[in-house]
Amino acid sequence: MELKLELKLIADVGIIGFPNAGKSTLFNRLTQAEVYVADQLFATLDPTLRRLALPYSESAVLADTVGFIKHLPPTLIAAFRATLQETCEATLLLHVIDASDPRHWEYAQEVEQVLTDIGAGAIPRLRVFNKIDRLDSEATAAVGTGEQALWVSAHTGAGLDExxxxxxxxxxxxxxxxxxxxxxxxxxxRARFFSLGAVLAERLNPEGEWLIEVQTSRKNLQQLCLREGLREEWLQPSA
Structure with a gap:
């Protein structure tokens, strides 16, 4: 539990979107994880975190969060807001949109408003139009445009490499x-660097110290300095 709470603070990428947009299915596809998937509201309430393998031997920590929805029942408001506040810690957000839903633009605007309300409006994000396997080519072309829009099918795997x-x-x-x-x-x-998937190489020097080659986000290093006692003088450009 302690490790999970710490990882929440340094998740690189957060998956957000309206319920049933396919967030958990996409999360499973990207991380090869087994996360509970259900066609119901709030099937995911506590964020789940996994290591995400990226091209060129890079990696990131990916968080799957609760679906956005307006007119919440009072009993869920506090938990919902607490979960979404963790979105503010992410470096990048994947806004997953159900491209097959006729109201997807309306839902997308609701998500943007919630992000603004919780102070996450300035976080960079990619719009991920999911479920394109349910559309024909003409409909797919009309769904979304722009540099930050991607078209995928979490069900078939189409578009995931992109x-x-x-x-x-x-x-x-x-x-x-x-x-x-x-x-x-x-x-x-040392174990924290490995848990983040940040270690590229490691060896021991004659003094018994670990020399570890790492590649990770600046934010991760800042959090390790703040919470794990990493010292700036321990960082060096070469071994």
Whole structure:
């Protein structure tokens, strides 16, 4: 539980969207995870986090969050807001839209408004039009336009390579490649680098220190400094 709570603070990518847009199915496809999928509201309430493998040996932490909806029952408002607040911690958001739903533009605008309300309106995001397997080619062309729009089918896997490439491109501008020199008593911090999928190489020096080659987001390093005791002087450009 402690590890899960810490990972929530440093998730790189958050999946957002209206209920039944296919967020959890897409999450499963991207991470090869088994997350509960149900055609009902709030099938996902607590965010689930997994490592996401990206092109060029990069990786990120992906969070699947609760679906957006207006007119919430009072008993769910507090939990819903607490869950969405974690969206503000993400570096990139994937706004998943059910392209086959006639009201998808209305729902998309609702999501944008909620993001603004919780202070996440400025976070970069990609619009991911899902369920294109339910559309013909003419309808697909009319669904969405723009540089930040991608068309996928979480069901068939169509378009996922392009989506992963777009995620990697968005995150690459904030990726740090460095060596980290860790003392022998920093085993917990070493384990955190591995849990993030950030370790490219590792060896021991004659003093018994770990020399670890890492590649991860600037945000991850900042969080490790703040919460795990990583020191700036332990970072070095070469081994």
């Amino acid at each position: 989506l992963l490439a777009a995620i990697a491109e968005q995150l690459h501008t904030d990726v740090i490649h460095s060596w980290v020199r860790l003392p022998p008593n920093a085993g917990r911090l």
